[in-house]
Amino acid sequence: MTERARKTARKLLRKELPERWQHTLGVARRAAELAGAVPRDEGPLLIAAAWLHDIGYSSELQLTGFHPIDGGLYLRERGWDPRLVALVAHHSGARYVPVDRGFSEIMATFPFEESPLSDALTYADQTVGPNGVRMTVEYRIAEAITRHGPNSPNARARVDRVPYLLAAAQRVRDRLHHVGQPAVRPGQ
Ligand SMILES: [Fe+2]
Numbered sequence: 237m238t239e240r241a242r243k244t245a246r247k248l249l250r251k252e253l254p255e256r257w258q259h260t261l262g263v264a265r266r267a268a269e270l271a272g273a274v275p276r277d278e279g280p281l282l283i284a285a286a287w288l289h290d291i292g293y294s295s296e297l298q299l300t301g302f303h304p305i306d307g308g309l310y311l312r313e314r315g316w317d318p319r320l321v322a323l324v325a326h327h328s329g330a331r332y333v334p335v336d337r338g339f340s341e342i343m344a345t346f347p348f349e350e351s352p353l354s355d356a357l358t359y360a361d362q363t364v365g366p367n368g369v370r371m372t373v374e375y376r377i378a379e380a381i382t383r384h385g386p387n388s389p390n391a392r393a394r395v396d397r398v399p400y401l402l403a404a405a406q407r408v409r410d411r412l413h414h415v416g417q418p419a420v421r422p423g424q
Pocket residue numbers: 259263289290361
């Protein structure tokens with residue numbers, strides 16, 4: 237599944253969206269380092285979700301224009317593991333963003349999972365910037381709001397979304413600490 241996920245993401249992102257592809261490479265690498273924060277048998281699912289989480293940015297997938305949902309719809313239609321599909325649709329607190337865009341109903345068709353796995357995916361995504369550069373969760377949140385604009389749905393969703401992202405990040409750090417693995421520092 238991991239290799240199929242990598243190939244799918246590469247096909248959809250590498251040429252059209254090289255920056256997004258660099259980010260995806262970084263998130264997949266980060267996900268591999270976070271294996272200690274998820275149950276042992278869920279490592280491959282975490283890495284597959286990391287590869288696929290942003291494929292919804294590809295022009296080939298545009299349906300709603302909201303990339304987590306477009307990625308989820310694409311994967312669901314092609315019969316990917318339902319848990320993986322839902323992780324992609326909900327990554328990084330996506331459900332806090334579409335509320336005022338009328339996507340709540342579509343979003344509700346993807347089961348919301350809150351678990352070590354969903355936390356690790358969000359943490360991996362939130363510690364790698366657009367070009368694959370590593371950064372802290374706090375810096376990444378500020379960077380995304382600047383990038384999307386102060387009046388963007390991303391920025392408007394921050395009241396609910398930012399506490400979710402920070403809490404998920406803290407849970408991952410706690411789990412890594414618990415297994416004796418230091419949290420990965422930015423820049424590494
Ligand atoms: Fe991402």
